[in-house]
Amino acid sequence: MILEHAELKRILPHRHPILQIDRVVEFEPHRRIVATKAISGCEPCYADLADDADHRFPTSLLVESMGQAGGVLWLHSAALSGEPPAGTLILGSARDVTLTGAAYPGDVLRHVVELDSVKGENAFMTGETWVGERRIATVGSMLAVMRADDALTPAG
Amino acid sequence: MRNYAAPLSAVDKLETADDGTVTAIKDIVAADPYLAGHYPHFTIYPGVFSIETVYQAAREALTRDGATAELAGIVSVHFKAPLLPGDRLTAELTFRPSPEDPSIVRVKAKCTRADGETSGRITLAMRVTS
Numbered sequence: 001m002i003l004e005h006a007e008l009k010r011i012l013p014h015r016h017p018i019l020q021i022d023r024v025v026e027f028e029p030h031r032r033i034v035a036t037k038a039i040s041g042c043e044p045c046y047a048d049l050a051d052d053a054d055h056r057f058p059t060s061l062l063v064e065s066m067g068q069a070g071g072v073l074w075l076h077s078a079a080l081s082g083e084p085p086a087g088t089l090i091l092g093s094a095r096d097v098t099l100t101g102a103a104y105p106g107d108v109l110r111h112v113v114e115l116d117s118v119k120g121e122n123a124f125m126t127g128e129t130w131v132g133e134r135r136i137a138t139v140g141s142m143l144a145v146m147r148a149d150d151a152l153t154p155a156g
Numbered sequence: 157m158r159n160y161a162a163p164l165s166a167v168d169k170l171e172t173a174d175d176g177t178v179t180a181i182k183d184i185v186a187a188d189p190y191l192a193g194h195y196p197h198f199t200i201y202p203g204v205f206s207i208e209t210v211y212q213a214a215r216e217a218l219t220r221d222g223a224t225a226e227l228a229g230i231v232s233v234h235f236k237a238p239l240l241p242g243d244r245l246t247a248e249l250t251f252r253p254s255p256e257d258p259s260i261v262r263v264k265a266k267c268t269r270a271d272g273e274t275s276g277r278i279t280l281a282m283r284v285t286s
Binding site (some may be wrong): 013014016017018019042045046047048049050052053054055056057058059060062063067087088090091092093094095096097098099145147 | 189194200204213228
């Protein structure tokens with residue numbers, strides 16, 4: 001199953017410019033997803049950058065991108081089973097994120113995320129990010145959470 | 157002009173205490189880059205941007221004496237409470253060398269909202285080269 005960008009907008013609440021995946025190229029419901037993201041020098045993270053600056057794609061956005069791939073795996077699998085969880089998708093926690101390489105404008109990230117278990121409104125996943133034949137990041141564990149909208153109240 | 161790619165300026169103010177503890181402050185502003193899409197119906201400071209705040213603060217603190225510092229890994233992150241526009245994130249960073257690898261500095265950060273509630277706990281591994 002391939003999911004195009006417009007279809008991802010029906011699954012994820014994220015929108016431009018923080019929707020950080022472009023296409024899903026493999027999808028095994030409840031098990032595994034492979035999603036891609038093309039990195040462009042036009043992205044906001046490359047604004048206000050000195051010419052000789054370090055142009056590696058920020059790790060924070062890489063983790064967000066992998067997390068969104070995991071979000072699609074969980075939410076779309078649940079929707080296909082007729083049990084979509086309610087709430088707002090957030091990253092609850094992550095452990096053992098190891099960086100073994102970097103990505104630059106022109107590269108295409110390929111995230112491979114596996115769903116380990118779902119307990120209620122919590123999904124536990126592991127993942128890897130590849131650029132071509134290079135694995136650039138590994139996430140030992142990642143927890144995505146659907147938080148009830150009324151739990152997202154401002155401070156004070 | 158920044159000398160490294162970053163999604164936003166994630167630190168407004170940085171202070172270093174005598175004991176080496178670094179405090180970073182970031183006001184949550186809906187007009188910041190990327191936040192328009194996170195989410196359109198209401199804005200939340202993404203968890204990964206709290207990682208960015210701690211990373212930028214750690215990088216600034218560790219490179220003051222001319223050293224270079226880069227992120228080697230994220231040991232753990234745990235997010236407990238949301239940060240919404242109008243709130244203020246205060247991250248308190250402590251630094252200690254990794255027992256396994258002398259080139260790695262472990263950065264442990266407690267992130268707090270304006271109301272005193274802990275918004276998250278973040279531990280990063282930074283590789284420092286002098």
